[in-house]
Amino acid sequence: HDAILAASRAVNSLAAEPATAREQAPHQNAPACTIVGAVVTSGLLIVGWVGDSRAYWVPVDRGAPPARLTEDDSWAAQMVAAGLMNEAEAYADERAHAITGWLGADAYELEPHTAAFKPDRPGVVVVCTDGLWNYAEAAEDMARVVPLDAAAHPLHSARVLLGHALDGGGHDNVTVALVPFPAVPQGAGSA
Template sequence: AGDDPAAAAGAAAREAAQALTDMADSDGAPAATYVSATIDPEHVTLCWLGDSRAYWLTADPAGSVRLTKDDSIAEEIVAAGVATVDEAMASPQAHVITRWLGADLPDPEPHVARFRPPGPGVVLICSDGLWNYRPEAGDLAGLVMPAAQTEPLPAAAGLVKFAVDRGGLDNITVVLIPVPFAAE
């Protein structure tokens, strides 16, 4: 609607949190991790809480990067220099999240970041049901690029199948968005 993408993204996350809070009852409070991307011709605006991730994938896997940081015990102890990534991920508390949407975290503070794509590529949004099996951006790009640039739906289905075939131990959510958008 012409709003600033960063402000709109933060507002949407807070509204989603309120919707989950409104659903809470005596049986408990629903909660969720969250990641969104708003894409315009020049930028990708990301908003997230928890350990759902966004990646920038390119045809050359070396140009692919993770765009978000997890709100998790593992990420926090690595950032603090207490453990290496391998040590942190081996911890039983590695996947404990420190931010989320839900009634049990009434005032979530979502992260909002802007990314300027350096050229053609694909934004991948996914849950840990995928990235647990391939956390590195280059490895994920190797699974779907360059097909994801022209056929994102079959490429996304391929990533879901990949995660299921590896065990599918968590929810698996995958969205691929080619940038720039293909002309129709």
């Protein structure tokens, strides 16, 4: 929670550019972004987010179910949560992916989301922007594109996921990281 608030302050400070720069480009919006992060220890997984960047849980044992760990700050998610539309109706609307939460000087009152999980088996946490999850939205879809050896080779797996998004059309920015669970002790790992 505190880390997301610190990130928000850092993004907000980018909007405090000199007056001469604002006068030269008054039409430009203040910098803004979404955020998702994960902290992994030997027995606990904590995720935090604002916006529509997501975290997914993909167990090493692919017989176990994967899960989406975050809920989007989006128009569609708000409509579904309020009971005004079902998921199919909300996501069919042209406003579906309009975000309702973000970091930036023009953001509404910020209340970061955090959640803690205690997975009962090894796996990987996938944190990503919509530039990836648009091509593997459901947890089951994400699990299908995450390589089987992702826990042992997270960087290679991130490259595979980037390729999946680009092969799908790459219509948005793609940021992805994979974090093994449980945490690999510092200095440990395969050569």
